[in-house]
Amino acid sequence: MLRLFSLCIIVAFGCSSESANDSTQILTGADQTARYVSLIKGKRVGLTVNHSSQIADTHLTDTLLELGIDIAKVFTPEHGFTGTVSDGAKVEYDSSQASYTLISLYGKNKKPTSEQLDNLDVMVFDIQDVGARFYTYISTMYYVMEACAKNNIPLIILDRPNPNGSYVDGPVLDTAFSSFVGIAPIPLVHGMTIGELAQMFNGEGWLNDGVKCDLNVITIANWNHSKPYSVPIKPSPNLPNDLSISLYPSLCLFEGTIMSVGRGTEHAFQQIGHPEYPEAQHAFTPASREGAKWPPYEDLICYGRSWIGQEPTYVFSLQPLIDAYQKMDRGDFFNDYFKRLAGTDQLRKQIESGMTEDQIRESWENELDQFKQLRAKYLLYK
Structure with a gap:
């Protein structure tokens, strides 16, 4: 599965960060290994990744293993490590062929337990998001942050561009309707990268019990919110292009x-x-x-x-x-x-009552403006 998309990735990213000379080339956090390998060298590392965690045509796990990094455990979100499992389907692993333990963070086990984090020195998160509140990878990140905070494990986010990151829109989540498809009080289209969101989750005290995660975001090079970004590998089975x-x-x-x-x-x-x-x-x-x-x-x-x-x-x-x-x-x-x-619960009622789109938009305008002001504090890419 991972090899299937390698040609697309090579075209999009070209060479690795160590050999890239084009100052306009977008480099994800993962691409820039020199910025984070020293932070994890000699430590027992946990990774939260899936098929999108690529550096050029090589998966992040393989790159780090080749660099001598001790990967103890790999955690995966909805759709599994290969990104081929149907939405909502149970993910199961046979780790007998891997040098590390594979653990699914979906279904009943959405948040790493203390036992699963035992003996880890640091966690690395690297997954491609698409910028919608109900896309569950950000919920997985939320729970990983919470678990790392409660177990005193530093978290490194390898940031990636948000292809829908040029705008903010839609109703802001009413926390009475919080769920795995709506983990935080943000708009339906939040206009933030995972690194920016992680800073917001921390800074606004939204993690359970107000805990704070020891967070380090490896930022994207040569990208901002107005710059188009074509995702080089489909981020989940049903988002093909x-x-x-x-x-x-x-x-x-x-x-x-x-x-x-x-x-x-x-x-x-x-x-x-x-x-x-x-x-x-x-x-x-x-x-x-x-x-x-x-x-x-x-x-x-x-x-x-x-x-x-x-x-x-x-x-x-x-x-x-x-x-x-x-x-x-x-x-x-x-x-x-x-x-x-x-x-x-208002949107359904508004549509059923015959309200127009413009009328519905007016109802969330104030909350959306408030979020945009809050968002400005956490933007890493102007």
């Missing part, structure tokens, strides 16, 4: 409805549909496949709307959701999961 990543904040809300977002097809999060959708201009048939086992409406023709082939536009829009709700015209359109994705 830049278009799906750009649409994800808007279309993921459909996962709290009766609609399909195209899981089980080659174009997940680039189309929406339902077997009873009243318009038949676009159709697709979900099928069980790697990364999308037993998708909604498996083997049934779904009719709906497509964005396939369009250029990515990095904006958040409620209009597709409002349009689909009005076209379907049925009382079971939303399910209970929707309020957790939205981070509020």
